[in-house]
Amino acid sequence: MGTADYSELLWMVSIATCIKLLLVPSYHSTDLEVHRHWMAITSSLPLKEWYEDETSEWTLDYPPLFAWFERLLAIFARRVDPIMVDLVKGLNYSTDTVILFQRSTVIIADCVLYWGLWRFCRKFTAEKQRILCAAVVFSPGLFIVDHIHFQYNGFLLGILLLSLSYLREGRNVTGGFWFAVLVCYKHLFAVAGPVYFVYLLRHYCRGVSWFSNFMRLGLTVISVVGIAFGPFIYYGQMGQLMKRLFPFGRGLCHAYWAPNFWALYNTVDKGLSVVLRKLGKDVRAPKAAMTGGLVGDSSGHAVFPNVTPAVTALLVLLAMLPCLVRIWRRPRRSEIVQWVVYAYTCGYMFGWHVHEKAALHFVVPLSLLIADSVKAAGDFLFVSTVSYYSLFPLLFENREYPIKVPLLLLYEFAMATYLPHYFVNMSPDRVSNSGVESEEPAESTSDKSESSPRSDWTMLSSLQEVELLGTVRKLYLWGLLPVxxxxxxxxxxxxxxxxxxxxxxxxxxxxxVGLFYAWAKQLMACFDQPKPDIHFQI
Known part of the structure; x- marks a missing residue:
C-alpha cells in the first residue's frame, strides 16, 4: 500500500477518533457496567471461578479469550482507579474516570479494526481503498453501538477482516487461524463456521496433499481452541462455561426485537390473536403477549406454535444450505466475503435470542463489496440504511437524537452520492456489465483515462445510468420517515x-420486512450461474 493511500486511512481514522472523543459524555447502556464487572471478575478471582461468579447479575458469558482481554484491561484499570476492579465495592461504580477509561479502551481496541481493514484493502487501487475505508471507518452502526451504547464490536470485526483478507489471498491456514481466534473471543461469530468449514475443506484440503493440508488446518484450529478452553477443561468447568455461553432460557427474542424473521412471526401472531378474540374465539394470551419487551417472556405465542432453540438452529442451517452447496461445487476465494456475509445474515434472520446489534456482523463485511459492482453497492446502501436505522431505539434518550440522526443521514447521503461517481470514473475497459473489474485489465487503461477524459455531458449521462436503488427499495426507504x-x-x-x-x-x-427482502435476494444469488473467475488485484 502506497504512502499516500496509507496517509488517507490515517486521516480518516483521526477524524473518526475525534468524533468518538466527542461522544464520550453521551448516554451509555448497562453494557458499560457489564464490562467493568468482567474486569473485576477476571482480576479478583482465580481462573476456575470466572464462570461461576454471581456477585452481580452481569455474569461472564463470553468465551475465554475475551475474558483474558478483560483481564488485560484490568491491569491498567487498577492503576487508574482500584475500585473499578473491586468485585464488591465496584458494583455499579460509575464515575467520570471509569467512563473515560472504558470509552478509551474501545477507541484503542479499534486499532485492530483498522489493521484488518488496511490488510484487506492494501493491494486495491487508491480509489477503491478510499471508498472501502470510508465505508467502514465512518460506519454509524459502530459509532452508535460501540462508542455510545458501549461494546467492542469494532475490535472483533477487525479480527474477522483479518481472516477474510488472508482467505482472499489464498492463505487458508492463516485465515482459519484468525477465524478460530475470533470465535474464541465471541462465540456468536461461529454462525459462519459451516461456510468456513466447507470452503476450507474444498479449497485447501484437496489434491495429492489433501491429507497433510487437512491435518495442518485441523491442528491449527484445535491449537487455538485448546489454548482458549484447555484450562477450563482441566478444572472441570466446561459444563458451567457452556451454560453461560448458551443461555437458552432467555427466550426467542431479545427485549427489543431484532428486525428479523421472528419479529414478523411475533407481530403476525399478535395480530391474529387480537382478531380471533374479537371474533369470539378462545385464544390464550401469554404474559406480556410479545409486547412487553421482557427477556424470557417473548417465547410464548398465542396462535402460532412456540419455537425452540433446536428449531432456530435447524432453520439457520437450512437457510445456509444453498450457499454451502454452491461453495462445495465451486469454492472461489473471490466469493468468500459474499458467503460469509450471507451466513451471518442467516444467523441474524433465524437465530435464537438475536440482539439487534448483531446486524454489524453482516453489514460491516458487506461494505467490503461495495466497489465490486453497482448491484453490490445498491445492496449495501439499502441494507446499511435499514440495519443502522433499526439501532435507533438503543439510544432512547432525547439528547442523543441530534447525534444518531445526522450520523445516519450524512453517511448514507455520502455513500449514495459518491458511489455513482466511483463507477462512472472506472474505465469502461475494466468494467463488466455488473461493474466488476474484468480478469485482465487493458495495459493502456490508465493512459487512456488520463489522455482522453470524458466530456461533462458524457459523465452526466453515465451518472444517470448508475442506478443504485430501484423504485421498490426507494419507496421502502422513504417509508422509514413516517415510521x-x-x-x-x-x-x-x-x-x-x-x-x-x-x-x-x-x-x-x-x-x-426490508431485511427479510434483502436476505431473500441473497438467497436467490446462491442459485445464480457462477461468473468466470475474475481478477481482484490481490
Whole structure:
C-alpha cells in the first residue's frame, strides 16, 4: 500500500477518533457496567471461578479469550482507579474516570479494526481503498453501538477482516487461524463456521496433499481452541462455561426485537390473536403477549406454535444450505466475503435470542463489496440504511437524537452520492456489465483515462445510468420517515404512557420486512450461474 493511500486511512481514522472523543459524555447502556464487572471478575478471582461468579447479575458469558482481554484491561484499570476492579465495592461504580477509561479502551481496541481493514484493502487501487475505508471507518452502526451504547464490536470485526483478507489471498491456514481466534473471543461469530468449514475443506484440503493440508488446518484450529478452553477443561468447568455461553432460557427474542424473521412471526401472531378474540374465539394470551419487551417472556405465542432453540438452529442451517452447496461445487476465494456475509445474515434472520446489534456482523463485511459492482453497492446502501436505522431505539434518550440522526443521514447521503461517481470514473475497459473489474485489465487503461477524459455531458449521462436503488427499495426507504415520525413524536402524544412497546415493535416489524427482502435476494444469488473467475488485484 502506497504512502499516500496509507496517509488517507490515517486521516480518516483521526477524524473518526475525534468524533468518538466527542461522544464520550453521551448516554451509555448497562453494557458499560457489564464490562467493568468482567474486569473485576477476571482480576479478583482465580481462573476456575470466572464462570461461576454471581456477585452481580452481569455474569461472564463470553468465551475465554475475551475474558483474558478483560483481564488485560484490568491491569491498567487498577492503576487508574482500584475500585473499578473491586468485585464488591465496584458494583455499579460509575464515575467520570471509569467512563473515560472504558470509552478509551474501545477507541484503542479499534486499532485492530483498522489493521484488518488496511490488510484487506492494501493491494486495491487508491480509489477503491478510499471508498472501502470510508465505508467502514465512518460506519454509524459502530459509532452508535460501540462508542455510545458501549461494546467492542469494532475490535472483533477487525479480527474477522483479518481472516477474510488472508482467505482472499489464498492463505487458508492463516485465515482459519484468525477465524478460530475470533470465535474464541465471541462465540456468536461461529454462525459462519459451516461456510468456513466447507470452503476450507474444498479449497485447501484437496489434491495429492489433501491429507497433510487437512491435518495442518485441523491442528491449527484445535491449537487455538485448546489454548482458549484447555484450562477450563482441566478444572472441570466446561459444563458451567457452556451454560453461560448458551443461555437458552432467555427466550426467542431479545427485549427489543431484532428486525428479523421472528419479529414478523411475533407481530403476525399478535395480530391474529387480537382478531380471533374479537371474533369470539378462545385464544390464550401469554404474559406480556410479545409486547412487553421482557427477556424470557417473548417465547410464548398465542396462535402460532412456540419455537425452540433446536428449531432456530435447524432453520439457520437450512437457510445456509444453498450457499454451502454452491461453495462445495465451486469454492472461489473471490466469493468468500459474499458467503460469509450471507451466513451471518442467516444467523441474524433465524437465530435464537438475536440482539439487534448483531446486524454489524453482516453489514460491516458487506461494505467490503461495495466497489465490486453497482448491484453490490445498491445492496449495501439499502441494507446499511435499514440495519443502522433499526439501532435507533438503543439510544432512547432525547439528547442523543441530534447525534444518531445526522450520523445516519450524512453517511448514507455520502455513500449514495459518491458511489455513482466511483463507477462512472472506472474505465469502461475494466468494467463488466455488473461493474466488476474484468480478469485482465487493458495495459493502456490508465493512459487512456488520463489522455482522453470524458466530456461533462458524457459523465452526466453515465451518472444517470448508475442506478443504485430501484423504485421498490426507494419507496421502502422513504417509508422509514413516517415510521420514525410516528414512533418518535405521534405515539407519545396520542397514547402518553400506554403501549410503550408499540413504537419499538413498529420499527422492528418495518425493518424486518426490508431485511427479510434483502436476505431473500441473497438467497436467490446462491442459485445464480457462477461468473468466470475474475481478477481482484490481490
Amino acid at each position: 420514525e415520525i410516528y414512533s418518535q413524536f405521534l405515539h407519545p402524544y396520542l397514547f402518553k404512557d400506554r403501549l410503550p412497546f408499540f413504537p419499538l415493535m413498529l420499527v422492528s416489524f418495518y425493518c424486518s
